[in-house]
Amino acid sequence: MKRLFLTTISLIFFACGNNAQNKTVTKPEIANADPVEVPAENGMEKAYFASGCFWCVEAVYESVKGVEESISGYAGGHTKNPTYEQSNTGRTGHAESVEIIYDPNVVSFETLVRVYFGSQNPTQVNGQGPDRGSQYRSIIFYQNQEQKQTIEKVKAEVAKDYNKPIAAEVLPFQKFWVAEDYHQDYERNHLENPYIRSVSIPRINKFKKKFPELLKENAH
Template sequence: MKTYVLGGGCFWCLDALYRKVRGVTDVVSGYTGGAVDNPDYDSVSAGITGHAEVVAVTFDEDIIPSEIILDMFFSQHDPTTPNRQGYDVGTQYRSSMFYGDEDQRRDFEAALERARENWKDPIVTEIVPLPRFYPAEDFHQDFYAKHPAQGYCQVIINPKLAKARKYYSEWLQG
């Protein structure tokens, strides 16, 4: 099993996607990359902690290649906008990849290089060492499945899931 910690805007979006991917065994929404111990949603959302909203995605490489996990990441958010994803603005929404070892760093850099051909503007995704990861509150875990009729899910997440089905249907379940 391998775990990647990835930030691509609001963690609800990546959480919703990766929970549908064959070979993914766990997805945990959380916070990392900041200077405050034990952050909570309100402080992260206020932009005062330095933390990014992220997901820790654990997957079985015998079922799904790491390249697919990372290519999905770059297809599900705009990695060319610093500190912003759509209407979500602030450093907590930065495009980020947090590596736990040198193999992961190389995986992330290779994925970023692959993604360059899909974006006309420069990619600003940060690739940095993983500091401590803090799981988000229970309310945020599997948010999409718990609140599919919520406005954010309908307007923001559903189109992203439709895009994933278009390009990655062979890797999705359900």
């Protein structure tokens, strides 16, 4: 019991953030806005997802073939230039998110959506694992109607495997705010961190076991 208690305390203390709040929900003007489409650059496209702590999500997507880079940041809220400390209060409306830069000739948007649902508990509301609060809520952002239809199709398929509703919001993309430098590649650079060892690595290993055909040869 003592070991279990200490482990629980450790996970809480070393979670991606400790100030989880449940007060903020997506504002109607954001949910009903027209999506912003991000133009491709040098043949590379961008996609945006929120699924709990961005340290975990960034590492998952960086292991996928066709993904050039995964960047941690904030999206889905109403505050300009949010900081980590502000977002972590749950009052900015933003969720910890990732920007995925990918080659559509290698990996499709639909596959990225399947990775999204397959690398989390899709029924957990306002969080993943020990990270709780609206800043950790699940969101898939679409940039056009074709992407929205793809998301809804995959979401409906995934829902058949669960007895609880799928928690992910489907929102029109507006803007992505890049997080502070020290958050980038956090899992790769901080393997000694108890949260990374106890939460991030088990999550990515579970994903790798589920989708071995999608992994890069050098996936960490």
